[in-house]
Amino acid sequence: MKTSMAGTMKNSMSPESGLLPEPSPWQRVFRRVLGHHSMTLGVIVVLAILAPLISPHDPYAQDVSNRLIPPVWFEKGHWDHLLGTDKLGRDYFSRLLYGARVSLTIGLVSVMLSGFIGITLGILAGYFGGRVDALVSYILTVRLAMPVILVALALASLIGGSVKVVIVLLGLLLWDRFLIVSRSVTRQLREVEFIAAAQTLGASSWFIMLREILPNLLGPLTVVVTLEIAHAILLEATLSFLGLGVQPPMPSWGLMVAEGKAYMFFQPWVILIPGVVLALLVLSINLVGDGLRDLTALDGRN
Numbered sequence: 001m002k003t004s005m006a007g008t009m010k011n012s013m014s015p016e017s018g019l020l021p022e023p024s025p026w027q028r029v030f031r032r033v034l035g036h037h038s039m040t041l042g043v044i045v046v047l048a049i050l051a052p053l054i055s056p057h058d059p060y061a062q063d064v065s066n067r068l069i070p071p072v073w074f075e076k077g078h079w080d081h082l083l084g085t086d087k088l089g090r091d092y093f094s095r096l097l098y099g100a101r102v103s104l105t106i107g108l109v110s111v112m113l114s115g116f117i118g119i120t121l122g123i124l125a126g127y128f129g130g131r132v133d134a135l136v137s138y139i140l141t142v143r144l145a146m147p148v149i150l151v152a153l154a155l156a157s158l159i160g161g162s163v164k165v166v167i168v169l170l171g172l173l174l175w176d177r178f179l180i181v182s183r184s185v186t187r188q189l190r191e192v193e194f195i196a197a198a199q200t201l202g203a204s205s206w207f208i209m210l211r212e213i214l215p216n217l218l219g220p221l222t223v224v225v226t227l228e229i230a231h232a233i234l235l236e237a238t239l240s241f242l243g244l245g246v247q248p249p250m251p252s253w254g255l256m257v258a259e260g261k262a263y264m265f266f267q268p269w270v271i272l273i274p275g276v277v278l279a280l281l282v283l284s285i286n287l288v289g290d291g292l293r294d295l296t297a298l299d300g301r302n
Contacts, residue, residue, distance in 0.1 A: 118178025126186025
């Protein structure tokens with residue numbers, strides 16, 4: 001009897017019964033954002049954005065008398081420097097926060113540049129086909145024949161390392177995935193009925209590519225964007241570690257690892273902290289991309 005009454009009450013309180021209001025699309029999205037475990041690691045991105053507000057010290061301020069103070073969980077650590085200091089007495093927590101800003105800026109801007117190149121070539125090749133497709137395929141083959149890290153190292157050593165140089169180099173080297181995905185999707189879309197309808201109505205090729213095809217590429221390219229941002233951040237850390245990327249005193253996680261490698265056997269935290277945070281940032285970007293893909297995917301149940 002109790003079971004049947006509980007079932008009756010549960011059914012009467014369901015949205016289908018009319019007693020509870022049907023959740024709006026925005027409420028559904030909000031619930032999915034909060035309930036998706038991958039969004040929790042995105043706090044690293046938030047901390048990077050708010051670095052000027054929450055940073056306890058100037059990341060460039062040097063104090064040699066406080067050099068190599070260990071993190072707070074060590075015996076000689078103290079709360080004034082939560083993650084300790086480096087060899088010049090600069091606060092490690094502050095430099096990590098500002099280093100995240102540098103890494104995210106390089107990742108985002110370089111991917112915007114590479115995405116523009118790859119998507120443009122991919123749409124042109126997929127829509128027109130023929131000689132255009134053959135030419136773009138040849139350019140893609142040449143690009144794939146060049147190892148990204150070796151080319152970036154060679155060019156950075158010739159030009160000189162800086163944030164602008166790293167952004168341009170990565171932007172010119174990481175467009176191949178954008179091209180492959182956009183070309184494949186465009187070739188599928190050009191045979192769809194709404195493209196044929198636009199052509200019948202007299203729409204130009206540029207109008208169709210910009211207004212009909214490009215918006216339909218956003219979903220498939222979401223994962224590519226996140227992968228390439230993570231790839232760009234790792235490449236920037238590699239170049240900075242080798243002295244060919246971000247130059248001191250600007251904070252960079254790869255540069256922090258390079259500066260701490262002389263102390264890795266005596267104070268291993270100087271390289272463990274930026275290394276672990278770099279891994280967490282790359283993981284968080286990939287998981288946030290996975291969450292965004294889930295949020296933007298068409299769900300038949302909703």
